[in-house]
Amino acid sequence: MEEWKEITLRRQIVAAARRLDALGMLPGSAGNISARLGEELILVTPSAVPKASLQPEEVLVTDLEGKVVRGIRSYRPTSELPMHLEVYRQRADAMAVVHAHPAASVALTLLGVSLQEPILPEAVLMLGEVPTTHYATPSTPENQEAIRPWIKQHDVILLARHGAIAIGSTVEEATTKMIVLEHTAQTLVWAHILGKPTPLSQEEMEKLLQVRQTYGKTAPGDEK
Numbered sequence: 664m665e666e667w668k669e670i671t672l673r674r675q676i677v678a679a680a681r682r683l684d685a686l687g688m689l690p691g692s693a694g695n696i697s698a699r700l701g702e703e704l705i706l707v708t709p710s711a712v713p714k715a716s717l718q719p720e721e722v723l724v725t726d727l728e729g730k731v732v733r734g735i736r737s738y739r740p741t742s743e744l745p746m747h748l749e750v751y752r753q754r755a756d757a758m759a760v761v762h763a764h765p766a767a768s769v770a771l772t773l774l775g776v777s778l779q780e781p782i783l784p785e786a787v788l789m790l791g792e793v794p795t796t797h798y799a800t801p802s803t804p805e806n807q808e809a810i811r812p813w814i815k816q817h818d819v820i821l822l823a824r825h826g827a828i829a830i831g832s833t834v835e836e837a838t839t840k841m842i843v844l845e846h847t848a849q850t851l852v853w854a855h856i857l858g859k860p861t862p863l864s865q866e867e868m869e870k871l872l873q874v875r876q877t878y879g880k881t882a883p884g885d886e887k
């Protein structure tokens with residue numbers, strides 16, 4: 664049973680990597696994906712392997728301290744592993760973490776445009792509020808510190824001048840949140856090109872938050 668779970672998760676990580684890579688969110692070997700394998704173990708993508716060619720057997724198993732437990736001996740886990748571990752330590756409900764470099768989302772952080780403001784109803788339902796961290800040097804412990812205060816209350820976090828992370832109850836859910844984030848950011852970029860986008864009213868926002876509570880964190884429009 665456990666073995667089957669690991670095989671399934673490895674396949675899901677590879678599928679997510681291909682999906683995000685096809686959308687241009689994992690340029691070069693950027694970005695990384697992890698999934699919770701057990702209480703003390705996670706599966707995580709290796710460093711310096713382009714996600715387009717990632718194979719299920721290349722995904723590594725580490726403990727929550729980041730020590731490699733199983734995997735190809737010459738491989739190292741992603742340098743952003745501390746960020747993933749921070750999420751799993753803080754959130755027992757986190758089953759998967761996706762980190763990518765979605766271009767429009769990052770562009771907004773360069774201009775100081777916040778995604779905290781409610782713009783699109785479906786994005787509010789799916790993502791909730793999306794905070795932006797202060798700038799942190801990629802691949803250093805600074806990233807882990809930058810996301811630390813936001814993890815408990817948010818599933819999607821923008822990393823200034825760098826990328827984003829999405830937390831989900833499955834690999835697919837975390838991946839979908841990343842895609843919805845980038846779609847929202849792209850829409851916002853278009854709106855800024857054309858004029859000045861208006862946020863949702865407080866009244867409409869309250870109605871949406873009620874819907875979000877009723878349906879959980881999954882948008883009711885998912886099937887459409």
Ligand SMILES: [Zn+2]
Pocket residue numbers: 693694743762763764801825826
């Ligand atoms: Zn990154």
